Amino acid sequence: MTMNDSGRSTRSFADLFGIAMLIVAIWLILAFFNASEFYRRSMAIGGDSRWNEIIAVQLTTSLIWAIFTPIVFAVAERFPLHTRRESFRNFLILGAFTPVFAVIRAIVGGAWHQIAEGNAPTLYFARLSIAVRFHRYVFLTIVIIGLTNIILAYRRSVMREQDTFALQAALTNAALAQLRARMLPRVMFETLRNISERVDTDPNGADELIVGLSDLLRSTLDLDRRAEITVAEELEHIDRYLDLEKARTAGRLTTRIDFDEPLLAARVPPLVLHTLVEHALDGGSGERTLEIRGREIDGLLSIEIEKEGDAAADVTPPRLEQLLTDQFSLDRRREGAKDIVAIELPLRLVEVAS
Amino acid sequence: MTLRALIVDDEPPARSRLRRLLDAHAEVDIVAEAGSAREAMELIEEHHPDVMFLDVGMPEETGLDLLRSLASEKQPVVVFTTAHTDHALSAFNFNTADYLVKPFDVDRLSRALERARRLASGELRSIPARRTTRHRERIAVRARGEILFIKATLVDWISAEGNYARLHCGNASYQLRESLQNLEESLDASTFIRVHRSAIVNVDRIRKLVSAVDGSPSIVLASGELVPLGPTYRARLEEMLGQKL
Numbered sequence: 001m002t003m004n005d006s007g008r009s010t011r012s013f014a015d016l017f018g019i020a021m022l023i024v025a026i027w028l029i030l031a032f033f034n035a036s037e038f039y040r041r042s043m044a045i046g047g048d049s050r051w052n053e054i055i056a057v058q059l060t061t062s063l064i065w066a067i068f069t070p071i072v073f074a075v076a077e078r079f080p081l082h083t084r085r086e087s088f089r090n091f092l093i094l095g096a097f098t099p100v101f102a103v104i105r106a107i108v109g110g111a112w113h114q115i116a117e118g119n120a121p122t123l124y125f126a127r128l129s130i131a132v133r134f135h136r137y138v139f140l141t142i143v144i145i146g147l148t149n150i151i152l153a154y155r156r157s158v159m160r161e162q163d164t165f166a167l168q169a170a171l172t173n174a175a176l177a178q179l180r181a182r183m184l185p186r187v188m189f190e191t192l193r194n195i196s197e198r199v200d201t202d203p204n205g206a207d208e209l210i211v212g213l214s215d216l217l218r219s220t221l222d223l224d225r226r227a228e229i230t231v232a233e234e235l236e237h238i239d240r241y242l243d244l245e246k247a248r249t250a251g252r253l254t255t256r257i258d259f260d261e262p263l264l265a266a267r268v269p270p271l272v273l274h275t276l277v278e279h280a281l282d283g284g285s286g287e288r289t290l291e292i293r294g295r296e297i298d299g300l301l302s303i304e305i306e307k308e309g310d311a312a313a314d315v316t317p318p319r320l321e322q323l324l325t326d327q328f329s330l331d332r333r334r335e336g337a338k339d340i341v342a343i344e345l346p347l348r349l350v351e352v353a354s
Numbered sequence: 355m356t357l358r359a360l361i362v363d364d365e366p367p368a369r370s371r372l373r374r375l376l377d378a379h380a381e382v383d384i385v386a387e388a389g390s391a392r393e394a395m396e397l398i399e400e401h402h403p404d405v406m407f408l409d410v411g412m413p414e415e416t417g418l419d420l421l422r423s424l425a426s427e428k429q430p431v432v433v434f435t436t437a438h439t440d441h442a443l444s445a446f447n448f449n450t451a452d453y454l455v456k457p458f459d460v461d462r463l464s465r466a467l468e469r470a471r472r473l474a475s476g477e478l479r480s481i482p483a484r485r486t487t488r489h490r491e492r493i494a495v496r497a498r499g500e501i502l503f504i505k506a507t508l509v510d511w512i513s514a515e516g517n518y519a520r521l522h523c524g525n526a527s528y529q530l531r532e533s534l535q536n537l538e539e540s541l542d543a544s545t546f547i548r549v550h551r552s553a554i555v556n557v558d559r560i561r562k563l564v565s566a567v568d569g570s571p572s573i574v575l576a577s578g579e580l581v582p583l584g585p586t587y588r589a590r591l592e593e594m595l596g597q598k599l
Contacts, residue, residue: 211459215491218439218455222488232494232532239492239503261496265531 024066031055031062057113064112065140068105072141075101076148082156094145102137106130175323176272179316183278184220187241188213194248205247212244223270228348231294231301232264238274238292249285259294266301267348272328276305276341279316286310301345308338355475357467360403361387362394362420363435364412368456372407372435375463382467391415395424403430404474405451405467410436421448431473433466439487446483446544449473453484453544465507468558479596482544482557489542493521495528504528506541510559511581514552524577549573549591550584563591563599571599 035051035058042049075097079090110129111121191213198206219237223229235257246253273292281290288309295302316324324330328343359382363369369387376382385401388394391412398406410417418441421429426449434445434453442453451473452466472478492503504521512534513520519530519537530537538548549555559575563583566572571583573591583591592598 207457208459211457214457218488233490235494235501236490236492236503239494257501258499259496259501261531264494264496264501 020070023069024063027062027066027069028059030065031058034058034061060112060116061109064105064109068101068108069144072101072144073148076145077152080152081149082153098138098141098145099134101141102134103130105137105141106133109133171323172269172327175320175327176269176275178320179279179324180271180275183275183282186282187216187244187278191244191248208247209244212240212247216240216244220271220274226270228267229270230264231259231266231268234268234270234273235259235264235292237271238277241274241278242290245281249288252285252287253281254289255291256289257292259292260296262349263294263296263301263347265349268301268345272343272345273303273305276343280305280307280339280341284310296347297344299347301347303343303345305341306338307340355381355471357382357471357474358385358401358404359383360385360394360397360401360406360430362391362406362412362417363387363409364389365409368409368435371457375460378460379464379467381471391417391420394420398424398428398430402428405433405470406430407433407435410434410441410445411438418444431470433470442484442487446481449480451481461507465558476596478557479594482547482594485539485543490540491542493530495521495530497528502528506545507556507558509546510556510575510577510579512537512546512554513581522579547587547590549587550582553581553584555581557594560591560595563595563597565599 032055035055038058039049039051039054042054076094079086079093081087081090081094083090106129107126110125110133113129114121114125191209195206195209195213198209219240223233223237238257242253242255246255277290277292281288286309288307291304291306293304293306321330324343328345331342333340333342359376361369361372361384363372366389369389373384373387376384385403386397388397392415394406394408397403408417408420415423417434417436421432429449432445432448432450434441434450435456435458436453437456439455442455445453451469452462454462454466469478469481473481489506491506493506493509494501494503496502504523508523510522510524513522514534515529517533519532519534521528521530534548534552534554538546538554541554545557546554547557555573555575559577561574561576564572564574564580566580566582571585571588572580573583574580588599
């Protein structure tokens, strides 16, 4: 089953065929159940009913029901009971529909049996059929309507879950894009300022910064286009940024990165880690050490960014901080002179194919 | 060998930057500079340079137009210098040593010069074409208790180790949890070529082809190491090196 843009479900031929087969199968099982019950009862009271006749009648009844079931489905789907505004109206409609449907179903069933025995349908037999079958058919119709509503509710909850997931992903992306949008210009301006200061005294150093900055921008644009990348690619990108930062601060930055080896192949959304690293180093230019550690903890990729030394980092806007906290269990703490940022990313390991 | 070079770029500052960077290379002799494709055409006739540093995006005629109108026997070895990655794939149809995206650093220029020298001297017949405009330039590996970033250009060759790979860089080697195929696809195809089911080699390290002691075809690297050459890849390598085994 596929969902179209408006959220309503559209069914393919294969879906419909599957549903039809399921309905027929359920009614066949019920036919055998009823037939065996009827047979045992008639045996117990000493009747002379034969199995062949009993099963023939029950199969016919069941197959007529199988044909009628989609009608009840369609009506129940059209007038669902758990809508916010129209459930009372729909309840009344279904309440009126059920006895009418039971009567029609009884008349059709009665007529069919008369025809099967070679007689023309009569009004008398129709009345008799309604009297005998009405209660049972009302009950069956209510059961089908109930089942339809349960299926609809289940499907809606699955869709809602998917929507929630999509919404969360969108929020996360928006939050990260917002943070990235704040960080990237800062890195650029910081580097450009540095280049302008060096142009006269250290043209080669300025040249190195220009090349480093353009490489970083190219790499950022490249990764930003992709839905997910490997941890190795993300770290390779971060290494570029750290090289630039080291060149900019003339070696006053020391870095160490350590991830468990299998984690290098894990898939992550691009630039999440990079943005947090940029944020951790933002504003400082004195002696600094930065350590990035990655471990697998409880099936999650747990990353810590630890910085010691010069800091002038601005505070992330509270709303953004909250989003990152909700999405990646972002946690900031201070241990002595060290600022530590910890996040957890979903761990998706992809096996290497030979 | 002295490389006689021609610089073709419509922007004077770009030419002067390249000239400054080339000053550090005593083996390069800049014989002329051109500000347009037309001017370059005349200077090629006049100087017969070994190598041409060629900008792609120029007004009137582009660098690629110039190459298309040049007879192949007059074509010098080309090092493209351009601000765009877009033409990197078609650029290798010509006698191309390298494709430098501006701004480039001294390391990349040195490598391009070394390739140009090998092409101009006939040591190499051609450089493989790029397949992607972007490629990995560093490779993260875990060694000595931390993650190290190996510059791709420092990798001599890569061998398969089960489903994983091993990078060989001089005396060091590093295990990598990636398949050879994945590396082949993500690294620069003009630098790293598959030469065996279980080996990828850095083109700049290849010296010659030999038959190993057991008679199997092999590649001799600059370090003297021998790398096996698979039968499927043999013809391509022979053509690239202009050498029959």
